[in-house]
């Protein structure tokens with residue numbers, strides 16, 4: 001049967017199991033939008049800025065495990081997607097972005113809204129294809145979905161000239177096959193035995209688990225390794241939820257704003273088992289002095305990650321779940337009372353979850369109160385922006401399930417909080433979704449209030465309004481002699497603004513009103529924004545100073561008088 005290129009795109013998307021697309025139309029993608037009339041099974045969510053389409057597809061993908069799909073027109077539509085695409089690359093999220101392009105005859109003429117998006121996307125995708133013939137569309141789309149999910153997941157872009165979308169061709173569709181999990185080879189099995197030997201002999205071991213646990217669905221296997229060996233588990237920012245925060249072996253997050261006891265335990269460890277994580281600079285601090293006493297076992301799906309930042313004794317390339325399944329039965333539960341006591345003492349003597357005493361509402365008070373709400377329903381998903389509020393969320397909230405903490409980690413893109421929450425809510429229609437937003441980041445993508453309102457998505461927004469670009473203000477105060485420049489961001493009247501978009505809203509300035517407002521938001525049938533007006537001077541601690549080692553982790557100077565929780 002002959003189909004237009006645009007119809008082949010829709011057919012292919014359906015075959016890939018796609019049922020929702022986040023997008024924004026424009027001239028070069030109009031034939032595709034016209035074809036959508038014939039494919040009502042493909043729900044289209046019209047965002048108000050293409051960056052939001054990519055972030056929403058990212059959030060949707062993280063909580064559903066499916067490939068997220070976003071669509072934009074050529075030129076500015078395509079370039080607006082780039083931040084969200086790069087975010088998905090940094091955080092290993094499978095995404096397919098489809099962009100319209102000027103007609104083949106106009107390519108290279110600086111035509112209206114022409115932009116070489118494939119070249120731009122080359123460095124921020126796993127692959128970028130321009131389809132020059134409608135007969136190639138079905139295979140290219142198949143390849144894009146495959147590549148996005150294979151190995152380390154990530155984004156793929158498909159650029160389709162307008163006339164290719166209109167061209168009729170005999171349609172043939174390749175079979176859709178699942179991406180096979182790579183086998184554990186005999187060579188890797190031998191290395192796993194070596195890893196088990198090191199684990200069983202270690203006196204001061206820690207596991208550092210990352211996002212790879214979530215992407216490979218290896219939570220149970222990680223639990224078997226931890227419980228089977230008695231080794232405590234530290235997570236990266238994106239690894240939160242991969243191991244239950246409430247488990248006795250859970251230590252929380254390490255790194256630049258990690259728990260003091262995690263950073264020092266890593267510094268003192270004699271063995272580190274890194275699983276599905278990259279040893280990136282926010283985790284290691286100064287790399288030369290990272291874990292000076294430790295041997296390192298590193299499991300990752302991407303061979304190039306291993307040995308890139310830190311020297312690795314046992315490299316294990318493969319799927320975390322498959323590797324852990326083999327490793328867990330080889331380890332023995334070795335009591336290490338001295339090491340466990342050392343960690344307990346660190347926790348006792350250096351409590352990291354502190355709220356400085358103050359007359360004004362503290363951001364940590366707001367976020368720790370949200371933990372009450374979070375613990376009531378394990379399906380609750382928290383989506384954050386980037387900055388201080390993101391770090392407090394990672395520190396003060398306890399995540400027990402995978403993908404209940406959604407955050408822009410590797411790219412750290414402010415403005416992620418609202419559109420990603422939109423995508424999460426589309427992916428989990430019945431689950432509570434809370435966006436913890438910074439007043440700076442929120443002002444970057446707040447136009448999506450109208451999308452959540454129009455789509456009746458009951459996202460709850462906890463806007464942490466400290467009147468500033470808090471994290472940058474903290475760095476200026478600490479490392480630029482307090483020269484605060486361009487960090488004050490007075491916003492509009494956020495309550496009125498939300499209401500103008502059809503989103504119910506309240507403002508909270510006192511601690512006693514925090515939980516009642518959250519209850520009001522929960523009870524409200526629809527989106528709800530709470531503006532929390534908080535202290536603008538609070539800093540995030542612990543903190544590894546820029547360029548410093550984990551051993552240099554700074555604690556809150558107000559620790560002596562702070563309120564530990």
Ligand SMILES: Cc1ncc(C[n+]2csc(CCOP(=O)(O)OP(=O)(O)O)c2C)c(N)n1
Nearest residue numbers: 387388389412414438439440441469470471
């Ligand atoms: C798009 C983008 N621009 C700039 C930055 C640099 N940056 C990191 S945190 C931050 C401040 C964020 O302010 P806000 O959203 O209000 O959150 P807060 O730190 O106050 O909690 C900035 C500007 C960034 N991460 N992303």
